[in-house]
Amino acid sequence: MRKTTRKAWALAAGMTSIALVATACSSSNDAADDEGTADGGDITLTVATFNEFGYTDEMFDRYEAENPGVTIEQKVAATSNEARENLNTRLAAGSGTADIEAIEVDWLPELMQYPDYFEDLASPDVEGRWLPWKVAQATTPDGKLIGYGTDIGPEGIAYRADLFEAAGLPSDRESVAALFGGADATWDGFFEVGKQYTAATGKPFFDSASAIYQGMVNQEEAAYEDPDTGDITALDNPRIKEMYDQVTAAAVNDKLSAHFTQWSDDWTNSFQTDGFAAMLAPGWMLGVISGNAAGVTGWDIADVFPGGSGNWGGSFLTVPSQGANVDAAKDLAAWLTAPEQQIEAFQNKGTFPSQVEALDSDEIKSATNEFFNNAPVGEILANRAKDVVVPFKGPQYFTIQDAISNAIVEVDVNGADPAAQWDTFVQVVQGLG
Amino acid sequence: MATSTTQPRAGRRLPDSPRPPRRVGFSQTLGRWDVKVSPYLYISPFFLLFALTGLFPLAYTAYVSVYDWHLLGGQGEFVGFENFAFVFQEPNFWKGLRNTFSIFLLSTIPQLMVAVVVAALLDANLRARTFWRMGVLVPYVVAPVAVALIFGKLFADQSGLVNTVLGFAGVEPIKWHGSVLPSHAAIASMVNFRWTGYNTLILLAAMQAVPRDLYEAAVIDGASRLRQFFSITIPQIRPTIIFVVITSTIGGLQIFDEPRMFDQTGQGGPGRQWMTVTMYIYELGFGNQKSFGRAAAVAWVLFLIILAVGMLNFWLTRRIASESTPKQARKKVKR
Numbered sequence: 001m002r003k004t005t006r007k008a009w010a011l012a013a014g015m016t017s018i019a020l021v022a023t024a025c026s027s028s029n030d031a032a033d034d035e036g037t038a039d040g041g042d043i044t045l046t047v048a049t050f051n052e053f054g055y056t057d058e059m060f061d062r063y064e065a066e067n068p069g070v071t072i073e074q075k076v077a078a079t080s081n082e083a084r085e086n087l088n089t090r091l092a093a094g095s096g097t098a099d100i101e102a103i104e105v106d107w108l109p110e111l112m113q114y115p116d117y118f119e120d121l122a123s124p125d126v127e128g129r130w131l132p133w134k135v136a137q138a139t140t141p142d143g144k145l146i147g148y149g150t151d152i153g154p155e156g157i158a159y160r161a162d163l164f165e166a167a168g169l170p171s172d173r174e175s176v177a178a179l180f181g182g183a184d185a186t187w188d189g190f191f192e193v194g195k196q197y198t199a200a201t202g203k204p205f206f207d208s209a210s211a212i213y214q215g216m217v218n219q220e221e222a223a224y225e226d227p228d229t230g231d232i233t234a235l236d237n238p239r240i241k242e243m244y245d246q247v248t249a250a251a252v253n254d255k256l257s258a259h260f261t262q263w264s265d266d267w268t269n270s271f272q273t274d275g276f277a278a279m280l281a282p283g284w285m286l287g288v289i290s291g292n293a294a295g296v297t298g299w300d301i302a303d304v305f306p307g308g309s310g311n312w313g314g315s316f317l318t319v320p321s322q323g324a325n326v327d328a329a330k331d332l333a334a335w336l337t338a339p340e341q342q343i344e345a346f347q348n349k350g351t352f353p354s355q356v357e358a359l360d361s362d363e364i365k366s367a368t369n370e371f372f373n374n375a376p377v378g379e380i381l382a383n384r385a386k387d388v389v390v391p392f393k394g395p396q397y398f399t400i401q402d403a404i405s406n407a408i409v410e411v412d413v414n415g416a417d418p419a420a421q422w423d424t425f426v427q428v429v430q431g432l433g
Numbered sequence: 434m435a436t437s438t439t440q441p442r443a444g445r446r447l448p449d450s451p452r453p454p455r456r457v458g459f460s461q462t463l464g465r466w467d468v469k470v471s472p473y474l475y476i477s478p479f480f481l482l483f484a485l486t487g488l489f490p491l492a493y494t495a496y497v498s499v500y501d502w503h504l505l506g507g508q509g510e511f512v513g514f515e516n517f518a519f520v521f522q523e524p525n526f527w528k529g530l531r532n533t534f535s536i537f538l539l540s541t542i543p544q545l546m547v548a549v550v551v552a553a554l555l556d557a558n559l560r561a562r563t564f565w566r567m568g569v570l571v572p573y574v575v576a577p578v579a580v581a582l583i584f585g586k587l588f589a590d591q592s593g594l595v596n597t598v599l600g601f602a603g604v605e606p607i608k609w610h611g612s613v614l615p616s617h618a619a620i621a622s623m624v625n626f627r628w629t630g631y632n633t634l635i636l637l638a639a640m641q642a643v644p645r646d647l648y649e650a651a652v653i654d655g656a657s658r659l660r661q662f663f664s665i666t667i668p669q670i671r672p673t674i675i676f677v678v679i680t681s682t683i684g685g686l687q688i689f690d691e692p693r694m695f696d697q698t699g700q701g702g703p704g705r706q707w708m709t710v711t712m713y714i715y716e717l718g719f720g721n722q723k724s725f726g727r728a729a730a731v732a733w734v735l736f737l738i739i740l741a742v743g744m745l746n747f748w749l750t751r752r753i754a755s756e757s758t759p760k761q762a763r764k765k766v767k768r
Binding site for chain 2: 081088091092259409
């Protein structure tokens with residue numbers, strides 16, 4: 001693994017140096033006109049993201065036009081897991097990271113333990129740009145800011161109005177919000193609606209039990225670790241077992257789940273085959289839904305969430321210190337996370353901005369999404385973002401979350417015994433201590 | 434005494450002809466060195482390279498395996514064999530071992546059997562021979578990751594083509610990503626798709642080197658095609674079969690790409706249904722634990738396992754080679 005990376009890197013380095021030499025000759029004439037580049041020469045900046053960040057080639061073209069000599073390449077990993085492993089591997093190897101690496105909030109804490117790998121991005125220019133809790137997540141105890149916030153993940157419930165109607169349930173977004181309980185919505189209420197739907201149609205209600213669990217656990221203030229001591233409390237916290245039992249019972253006993261693993265091929269295909277009727281939808285998920293369900297009509301999003309509100313995911317852009325052009329990369333990261341660009345990203349893919357100015361902007365407030373039956377997604381997500389509980393996520397959060405999510409997938413998708421899978425989870429957690 | 438007698442002698446000779454004997458002596462030494470040392474110099478590049486790319490990583494892995502060593506945090510305390518002890522009591526390690534051998538057997542055995550048969554068919558007098566021969570190599574050209582992506586879709590549990598086709602035959606959908614053995618079969622099919630053609634060509638080359646007069650003699654003796662295949666072709670290409678078995682063994686025990694790409698998370702399934710030992714090494718080192726020490730411990734265990742299987746193969750090779758010699762001798766007598 002390491003050898004191939006190094007070899008590939010050497011090849012890439014060789015090719016870029018040839019390219020640099022070649023372009024240096026041609027551009028030397030008008031070098032005086034170039035103002036944007038810090039180093040004077042032409043540079044290539046790579047931006048590594050995952051899933052859907054909403055950054056388009058057109059945005060990069062604009063930045064390239066404004067900053068002559070800068071070429072931007074985007075690398076997109078399919079899942080957050082994959083991006084995490086890529087980044088870890090290359091940080092350890094000491095080379096090969098992109099100039100800008102996106103990090104998801106779930107695995108940010110484990111990298112926060114090693115801030116030396118990243119540039120300090122704190123700067124007076126960007127002070128007060130983000131919601132305070134978003135900045136706090138990426139700030140080390142001694143005040144180093146390692147990432148610029150991109151989006152946050154306030155969640156609504158995305159549903160298929162046509163399938164709801166066929167099941168005899170209300171289908172317009174206000175009535176559906178009321179159906180789930182409006183401002184007092186609970187998880188019990190959510191599963192209750194599911195039972196009605198499944199009883200009427202005989203079809204599964206939601207996509208994946210582990211996705212529902214994600215929504216639930218993101219409402220816990222301190223799910224797996226003690227915020228003060230950092231000790232693992234996942235097995236002492238009675239809420240974890242309660243949520244596990246609740247979600248597996250709903251998925252298997254009540255047959256509410258379509259038994260998919262999120263991001264699997266089956267899951268992706270099921271958007272085209274009416275596989276399920278509702279799913280939890282953080283802002284960034286809207287782009288995923290409209291992409292997977294292209295051509296399918298009937299999707300809508302309701303301004304309601306069980307337990308009030310929740311934040312699922314949200315990411316940061318970091319600048320690894322090993323990059324060759326850290327200053328130029330910092331400028332680009334600051335530009336990409338500026339309110340204007342994040343508003344545009346939201347309009348592209350629904351990634352809900354974490355910038356204070358963007359949240360107050362008319363573009364967000366008046367934003368509608370054609371795919372979701374022209375739903376006022378900006379307003380809905382802004383409502384959902386209001387009372388977000390910001391959970392504590394320590395260095396072991398991702399590992400524990402991964403383990404319990406595997407257990408739920410085994411029960412939900414593969415029909416394993418819930419009690420046995422819980423024991424497996426306990427074993428994994430004990431192995432961490 | 435001896436020194437006092439030799440010294441004056443040497444002193445006496447020096448003024449007469451001091452240089453010639455010395456020069457002869459030195460060039461003789463040089464010559465002797467040339468004969469004795471230079472062959473080692475000539476073969477040294479291999480050993481230097483091997484020491485650099487083979488021996489050093491091996492030794493360094495052993496060094497890492499006895500430390501508490503974090504991917505990003507770096508070297509920690511000396512822990513002795515704690516990493517090995519940890520790994521041995523991990524159920525995932527044993528699952529990985531089980532999966533590796535299961536996928537290895539499911540892929541290598543059918544693959545080599547099919548390869549031998551296809552090679553025999555290609556060895557026959559076909560029209561457009563080169564076309565067919567090159568045709569079997571096409572799957573090998575496809576990148577393993579692309580193969581894995583395509584097969585991942587074919588073997589999707591609910592929406593995959595394979596289950597749909599099985600459904601026509603009245604077979605219940607198989608949980609390709611959920612159960613242990615079906616997932617191994619699906620991954621083995623990827624490996625087979627990619628490597629059968631490659632092994633076929635190697636075996637075909639060996640078959641073409643079989644002297645044709647053996648077949649002519651067999652035909653005169655009235656041997657059927659099948660008889661010729663088992664009594665002439667197979668014994669004659671035995672060394673090549675052993676070579677193919679050994680390379681497949683090494684490749685099979687280190688399988689990584691196909692199982693890793695079999696689903697989106699790349700962990701080998703939620704219950705580690707198809708996680709191989711190499712994937713386990715990767716998970717320990719770069720996944721959740723980020724423990725290089727433990728990963729290095731597993732790497733060493735895997736090395737020892739491959740060594741053991743390699744020795745088994747060596748023993749098999751010698752056994753079969755000595756078995757095949759009398760047969761060849763017999764044929765020579767016949768001729």
